[in-house]
Structure formats: structure tokens, C-alpha cells
Amino acid sequence: MKIYKSVISLFFVLLSLSCSSDHDEKPVKITSMVISGDNTLSAESKQLTVVVTPSNAANKEVTWSVSDPAIAVITETGLLTGIKNGTVKVTAAAKDGSGVKAEKNYTVSGITEPVVLIQSITINQAVVTDGKPIQLSAQIAPANATTKTLTWTTSSQAIGPISADGLLTPKMNGTVTLTATSADGSGKSAQLQIVISGVTTVYATTVRAESILVWQxxxxxxxxxxxDLNDYNTAQTQSQITTALNSKNNTDTTIDNGHVVTELRWLLADYKTTNNPNYLLAAEKALDFLFTAQYANGGWPQYYPDKSGYRHQITYNDGAIANVMNVMWDIQKGKNNLELTNPTYKEKAVTAFNKGIDIILKTQITYKGKKTVWCAQHDEVTLLPALARAYELPTFSGSESVGIVRVLMLVEQPSAEIKQAVKDAVDWFNGAKLTGIATQKINDANQPSGQDVIVVSSPGNVIWARFYDLQNNLPLFCGRDGIPKLTLAEIENERRVGYSWYGNWPSGLIGSEYTNWKSKHGL
Known part of the structure; x- marks a missing residue:
């Protein structure tokens, strides 16, 4: 029996290797890029961007420079500001070592007076000991700078939000770092750390948010x-609170089963109704966790920082990464209460989302020369389909892949690669339909659980299997012994009734959703 299991294990390793996810051993580098937009520049600054080829390049960051700083200057983020009328060449150089550059000549016009840029900013010292709002100010050099406008940001919207013109409004006691940034394109900024004390406001609470705080x-x-996440709606017992406090330093934190994403969304919802800054602070701490947990290649592990066993793998299972990607999307779009978080998260979210799209494209499985769908989990190094629990073999996923496609469909200006990825996945879903059958849960006193799940005839019904074999693209079932089976009836009763082996997950996606998406993008 042990020999048989070893052969089966080897068999699935070979299967996973036979279905590539188009991963190159070396990171994909930029082959070409162009600077977007026209080549004119008025007295107003212009934000420049580049379009990179291929779209799945691992590192899309560039270094900006200008040929003549006397005519125009550019920040490290690509904000171009004219100094005097004339012509200047802008260069964007790839940071990935490819040596690729993009150049464009800009004609600067409409500047009637010489522009004097800010050279330095010094924030005036301030203290908050009474918990009351305070107006921050700064010294700018030189004094004759053309544009003296500064934009203010805070390190913590929960502890001390600050208006765009520098009014700090303490919400709770703690330490914040305030940043004043020039708006003239010079890229100059300054920071000041302030310890806030004297806040005595008592905020409203909710049972749900207080329970979530206990377990964070x-x-x-x-x-x-x-x-069960719904258990947060019940006040925690003293025993539970003690257990939670003793586990504060545990590292088995996970995005599995909706965790982190659900907690932070509920915290924000309760913050919106109570204005309790503790809830916003906890939500932003959760966002920091998500940003930190993301791999450099764009994927997220199921657990972080504990990566033992299969926890290190890029995990689509149970919508783990799809849930996180939807949070990143909501941050950059300022919706679903994510607009309540610190505005500084927006740029981070854009980067995290784009990297997530890249890894989704890279892990889409190729079968017989055509892209298909995804496995529930992929190795974070090879990007190949990977084994999780014994009954979660490297397979095509008829369930998790649905959420991944929906994430791809969020992209407002999808590249040709994204469009093809969506089409290929929908084609696979259509080809993987199982017709004329359904599952039925029955009472069965002869089974250990007292129940059973059986497959029955159901004329006209359409469903999908949770998993499909990588070699022949047929439904696959597996019990805790790790041995693949061809039918649901062959695995043990506990797994038959305790896992979703069939479902209609893709039905909405491949119907009206896909039709509307194609219409939206003229396909």
C-alpha cells in the first residue's frame, strides 16, 4: 500500500509538471515602453506615465530624468513641471536591468514669468497636550518660490487626521508622523513626528468590533x-479574552476562509457608524499586514508569516487572493468604506493590485497549448499547480477560478493579454460543463455521519466539479488518503459530506457577466 501511494504521489508530480503555467525561470523583463500622452506642457504640471511591454514584466518601475532642468524638472514619480518656455527631452529608464528607455520631447509654453521651485521645507515644531486641533505651518525656501502650496498627510488617519492645508485633529492619544509635500513639482517634502496626548473623548462601541479587536x-x-466569523457578533467571554491576549504574538495569521479581509471590512463598517478611531486604527493595521504579506511576484500566501507545510503557497483556494484583490481595488477606487482609510494607501493599493494581476496571468495553466484556468494553489517559486491538503491535489479548479476571472474583469482598460486570459478561462468553463446530473444530500443510518451525498440524474441540469485532473481534464475526487478517484462514491463518507465537490460556481460568470464584459470592451 505504501508503494502504491508513493507511485500515486509521483504520478501527480509528473502531472503538475506536464501542465505549465508559463513561468520563466528568470523574471520577465521589459522589452519596450512608451511615454503616454501628448508632448505639450503648459504652466500646469503634468503627471507622466509609461506603457510597458510585455504587460507581465516583473518590475515596471522607471527612473525619470530631463535633459535640461533649466526648462523643466521631473520628480521620481514622473510629475513634470515647466520652468521656462522651450523644449526638453524626458527620459524614462527601466529599473529592471533591461536597459530599455523611452524618450519624448516636450514643448513648454505659456510660462510668463520664471518659475522658482521650492528648495527646502521645514515644519514648525508643535505639541499637542490638550487633545485639541492645531494648525501646522512650515517654512519654505527660497521665500520667492513661485508656488508655496503644500499638501499635508498623516501616518495615521485614526490617531491624527490632517486636512490638506495642515489642520491636525487629534482623535486618540498616540504618535503620528506628519508630512508636508510641495505641490510645485520639485519633489521636496518634510516630516515631523508629534506625540498626541490629552484626548479624553469616549467613543461608541459595537460588540462585533470589540470582539474583532480582542482577537487581532x-x-x-x-x-x-x-x-465562525459570525461569532464576533457575540461578546467574548473572559476565558476567550484571556486566550486571545495570550495569542497576540502568534504568527498563524491567515487570509483563508475570509479572514483579515472580513475583519477589516467589518471594522470599517463599524467605524463609519461609531467614529471610534480604534476601529479605523485596527483596520489600517490589517491593511499593513496585507501589504507586507504579498510576495514580490504579486501572490499572497495562505498564511503569513508562518509558512510551514503548504501555507507558503500562492493561494486562490476559497477565494483567498480574490478577496484581497477586491480590497485593493476598493482602496484605489475609494468605495465600500475603504475610502475611510488613509489616502496614502491608494498608491500602495494600485501597485499591489497590478502585481496581483501579473501573478494571475503568470499562473494561468496551459493545457495542450491553450490557457485554461487555475489550481487552488500554486508554488510561489515555480508557479506550478501544487498540493495542499491530501485531498486537494494539483488540479484545474472549477470553483476558485471563477473569482480569479472576476478580478481580471475589474481592470478598466484590460490589455490584450487580460482579454485573452478571460476568454480562455470562459472557454474552459464551457468545455468543463457536466450536464444531466446533480448532487443530493440524504439521510443514511448506515453511514458514520448519518448522512450521505450522492450523484443523481437531473435532466437539463448543468454543474461543474470542484477539481479536474490535469492530465485528462476530467472530474477528480480524493479522500484523506490522497489517492485520486474517478467518482464521488469512491471516497470516504466524511469527505463526501464535508466538502463541496460539485457546484454551479461559473454559471453567472459565463452568462450575463461575460456578455456584459465583452460588450463593455467592444469584443
Whole structure:
């Protein structure tokens, strides 16, 4: 029996290797790029961007420079500001070592007076000991700078939000770092750390948010100590509170089963109704956890920082990464309460989302020369389909892949590669339909659980299997012994009734959703 299991294990390793996810051993580098937009520049600054080829290049960052700083200057983020009328060449150089550059000549016009840029900013010292709002100010040099406008940001919207013109409004006691940034394109900024004390406001609370705070780990995430997320709606017992406090430093924090994403969304919802800054602070701490947990290649592991066993793998299972990507999308779009978080998260979210799209494209499985769907989990190094629990073999996923496609469909200006990825996945879903059958849960006293799940005839019904074999693209079932089976009836009763082996997950996606998406993009 042990020999048989070893052969089966080897068999699935070979299967995973036979279905590539188009991963190159070396990171994909930029082959070409162009600077977007026209080549004119008025007295107003212009934000420049580049379009990179290929779209799945691993590192899309560039270094900006100008040929003549006396005519125009450019910040490290690509904000171009004219100094005097004339012509200047702008260069964007790839940071990935490819040596690729993009150049464009800009004609600067409409400047009637010489522009004097800010050279330095010094924020005036300030203290907050009474918990009251305070107006921040700064010294600018030279004094005759053309544009003296500064934009203010805070390190913590929960502790001390600050208006665009520098009014700090303490919400809770703590330490914040305030940043004043020039608006003239010079790229100059200054920071000041302020310890806030004297805030005595008592804020409203909710049972749900207070329970979530109790279980939040010091790294910003949550483990699976709460068996059901709805248990947060019940006040925690003293025993539970003690257990939670003793587990604050545990590292088994996870995005599995909706964790982190659900907690932070509920915290923001409760913050919106109570204005309790503790809830916003905890939500932003959770966002920091998500940004930190993301791999450089764009994927997220199921657990972080504990990466033991299969926890290190890029995990689409149960919508883990799709959930995180939807949070990143909501941040950059300022919706679903994510607009309540610190505005400084927006740029981070854009970067994280784009990297996530890249890894989704790279992990789409190629089968017989055509892209298909995804496995529930992929190795974070090889990007190949990977084994998780014994009954979660490297397979095509008929369930998790649905959420991944929906994430791809969020992209407002999808590249040709994204469009093809969506089409190929929908084609696979259509080809993987199982017709004329359904599952039925029945009472069965002869089974250990007292129940059973059976497959029955159902004329006209359409469903999909949770997993499909990588070699022949047929439904696959597996029990805790790790041995693949061809039918649901062949695995043990506990797994038949305790896992979703069939479902209609893709039905809405491949119907009206896909039709509307094609119409939107003229396909």
C-alpha cells in the first residue's frame, strides 16, 4: 500500500509538471515602453506615465530624468513641471536591468514669468497636550518660490487626521508622523513626528468590533481561533479574552476562509457608524499586514508569516487572493468604506493590485497549448499547480477560478493579454460543463455521519466539479488518503459530506457577466 501511494504521489508530480503555467525561470523583463500622452506642457504640471511591454514584466518601475532642468524638472514619480518656455527631452529608464528607455520631447509654453521651485521645507515644531486641533505651518525656501502650496498627510488617519492645508485633529492619544509635500513639482517634502496626548473623548462601541479587536494579532492579522466569523457578533467571554491576549504574538495569521479581509471590512463598517478611531486604527493595521504579506511576484500566501507545510503557497483556494484583490481595488477606487482609510494607501493599493494581476496571468495553466484556468494553489517559486491538503491535489479548479476571472474583469482598460486570459478561462468553463446530473444530500443510518451525498440524474441540469485532473481534464475526487478517484462514491463518507465537490460556481460568470464584459470592451 505504501508503494502504491508513493507511485500515486509521483504520478501527480509528473502531472503538475506536464501542465505549465508559463513561468520563466528568470523574471520577465521589459522589452519596450512608451511615454503616454501628448508632448505639450503648459504652466500646469503634468503627471507622466509609461506603457510597458510585455504587460507581465516583473518590475515596471522607471527612473525619470530631463535633459535640461533649466526648462523643466521631473520628480521620481514622473510629475513634470515647466520652468521656462522651450523644449526638453524626458527620459524614462527601466529599473529592471533591461536597459530599455523611452524618450519624448516636450514643448513648454505659456510660462510668463520664471518659475522658482521650492528648495527646502521645514515644519514648525508643535505639541499637542490638550487633545485639541492645531494648525501646522512650515517654512519654505527660497521665500520667492513661485508656488508655496503644500499638501499635508498623516501616518495615521485614526490617531491624527490632517486636512490638506495642515489642520491636525487629534482623535486618540498616540504618535503620528506628519508630512508636508510641495505641490510645485520639485519633489521636496518634510516630516515631523508629534506625540498626541490629552484626548479624553469616549467613543461608541459595537460588540462585533470589540470582539474583532480582542482577537487581532500584533502583526495586524487574525488566525482561525474564532471558528465562525459570525461569532464576533457575540461578546467574548473572559476565558476567550484571556486566550486571545495570550495569542497576540502568534504568527498563524491567515487570509483563508475570509479572514483579515472580513475583519477589516467589518471594522470599517463599524467605524463609519461609531467614529471610534480604534476601529479605523485596527483596520489600517490589517491593511499593513496585507501589504507586507504579498510576495514580490504579486501572490499572497495562505498564511503569513508562518509558512510551514503548504501555507507558503500562492493561494486562490476559497477565494483567498480574490478577496484581497477586491480590497485593493476598493482602496484605489475609494468605495465600500475603504475610502475611510488613509489616502496614502491608494498608491500602495494600485501597485499591489497590478502585481496581483501579473501573478494571475503568470499562473494561468496551459493545457495542450491553450490557457485554461487555475489550481487552488500554486508554488510561489515555480508557479506550478501544487498540493495542499491530501485531498486537494494539483488540479484545474472549477470553483476558485471563477473569482480569479472576476478580478481580471475589474481592470478598466484590460490589455490584450487580460482579454485573452478571460476568454480562455470562459472557454474552459464551457468545455468543463457536466450536464444531466446533480448532487443530493440524504439521510443514511448506515453511514458514520448519518448522512450521505450522492450523484443523481437531473435532466437539463448543468454543474461543474470542484477539481479536474490535469492530465485528462476530467472530474477528480480524493479522500484523506490522497489517492485520486474517478467518482464521488469512491471516497470516504466524511469527505463526501464535508466538502463541496460539485457546484454551479461559473454559471453567472459565463452568462450575463461575460456578455456584459465583452460588450463593455467592444469584443
Amino acid at each position: 494579532r500584533n502583526n495586524g492579522g487574525w488566525g482561525k481561533a474564532v471558528a
